[in-house]
Amino acid sequence: MAPPFAAAAVSSHPSLFSPSTSRPAIRRHLPPSSISVRPRRCPPAASAAAAEPAGKLLLEVHGLTASVKETGQQILKGVDLTIREGEVHAIMGKNGSGKSTLTKVLVGHPHYEVTGGTIMFKGENLIDMEPEERSLAGLFMSFQAPIEIPGVSNYDFLLMALNARREKDGLPALGPLEFYSVVSQKVEALKMEPKILDRNVNEGFSGGERKRNEILQLSVVGADLALLDEIDSGLDVDALEDVAHAVNGLLTPQNSVLMITHYQRLLDLIKPSYVHIMESGKIVKTGDSSLASHINEGGFKSIASFV
């Protein structure tokens, strides 16, 4: 298994995620249209299971059910999802269909309780792991609505996150000064104001700044699987390109992304190999990127007739 991003990032290539690195990630140097791992040719998931697997299994979700801890209300009603190394997945679906809940349950959000099913990540049972262990194992979720942490500077937060990872990898902690060159490149790559580092985590940030800040965190700590929940909402076209560029920069044959989005424009920038439709707490349909175009033209109602 390839070392997690962050470890590689700080041990050898401090600027791994910026597009200028020498890592053998050919796709990054190609135009965005050819970014996805197995563009277009990729068969729908139903038959993909039968086809020879190109990448190793990363995430395997079976019959996952979960409810809100406080009320017991069931939200996820049997989710099945398989993601392999190097794949780009997108989940679409109406508001309230359970997309955010799925990502939060995957990272162990304390509001939810898993009531059934299994989640395997890189061969380990995720359900038994603490949220920080899941993160250190290489799972990253960008929050749809990131909260503020008053009093904690973005810089310190990022450094703590990176050092947690370094500790796990047996690397010495980075000092605040050493970290500066690592983080400032990432900030630049995302076309963010350097001042964003001195500000408290998300405090007074605009919606767009919060989304970029999530991606900044991803680019600092790295991930084997990034769950990106509506990173496109609240972003203007330019900002979306910056974010997409950064995400594409993260993609290697070993890493995967699961995006949640309502909009084609993100899928044009980060090409999905699979598109899933979620409805009432279940994935009801899986296809390739043409499924997304279809929905964008005819809405979710049209997928019933989509072949």
Place this chain on the structure above:
Amino acid sequence: MSPPSLCAAACSTPLRAAPPPLLRFRRPASSSVSVSAARAAAPSVSDDLVLRIAEQLEDSAASSPLLDPLRSASALSLLSTPWPTRRSNEAFRFTDISYLRSLPISLPTQTPGLAPPPSPDAESHIIFSDGLLVSASGAHVAALADMPPGVARDRAAAALAASAQFSHRDIFYDFNAVGASDVAVVYVPEGAKMAGDPVHIMFGYSGSDGASMMMSNPRVLVIAEKGAEVAIVEEHFGTGEGDGGCYWANPVVDIIVEEGARVVHSYVQRQSSAAAHTKWTTVQQNTSSTYEFVEVSTGGRLNRHNLHIQQLGPETVTELSTFHLTSQNKQIHDLHSRLILDHPRGYSRQLHKLIACGSGNGIFDGNIQVNRYAQQTDAGQQTKCLLLSPKAVVNVKPNLQIIADDVKCTHGAAISGDLDPNELFYFQARGVDVKTATDALLFSFGAQVINRILFKPVEQKALAQLKELLTLSRQSN
């Protein structure tokens, strides 16, 4: 009540009406007998304590013509003021000050201890050692006793005389007035701007042998004339062996902010763990003046701060940020703040934060009075308390008294026993474990106030100390 002690007389007679010109506390030689008799007879025993301390203080302080009017008024007031108890005095309802009575009081000798004065971080500085003014140097800084005749001295004298009329005084204010041997004066003339170059005021306390509690009464007067700008930084700390010893610090700082003037005030209290600290800060704010205050209190076994701000003209700006941490057992931290607005268009913001660990006790009484003529006042008050142990107690009493009808007042008080789980989860989701995240969040809880200290060396010291105390308190829990 048989023994004719001064105390008993004082309690039953409203002496305020006809004061003798200069009061003395001398009691008959048999007073020790009467004390024990009175003790048996109860309740007036507490007044006897007040008198005993007042007497000691009066004996120790040399006469000073500029201070005498204030001293007399305070001496008089002490004659009729009983020792405050939780039952008898609303202002001490939640504050147990019995620690002050646990040992007899001793007073520092006129020659301050041999301990070398700590080196100040700023050019202009004032150093107190056990309440005695040992150094006042730099621009606009002087000891009252050394001030040459002139405007500054006249202004200081007038301000001290006016303090004699201060109606919200308590025994601690009066003890200080009677016991202060000199006053450090920061006088910033009209238009002078020195906010970038703070006056660093260091209050070191050494404590005594352990059989008594050394009491000190340092006093500072700050006058910022029209359009002047000044920054002052107060630091209170123990200088004795180990953690710093047992003593009672009873400082008073009076501040006058004239029209259009600005005073930036930082106050760090990190007394020894056996210290008692009773502090008064009074502020008078004239038209269009600004007062910005940041407090960090972590030390002392008993800590009481009375912060009193009186508006004297319209369009004042008042910003108060305070942080109290009770990290040792039985530690008491009390902030009683009062902001009195009598004029239109005042703007005020107050933030009080408190962390109580172990069996610590935090008290906050935050009074804001928006009186009849204080129209279009914009006043905001926020309290945030974190109770980190089931034995910790906080008593929070934010109170806004609003009489004017066209005002904008907001207030909020949050007391929680845990950190925000959503904030903790954010850290976890980025790979940081709960323990590390908790440390970071607690630190930032206090740092949010500490970061408002504009004087870097003091801010950094306070942050480092906060980190240390949080670590210690986690280890002991």
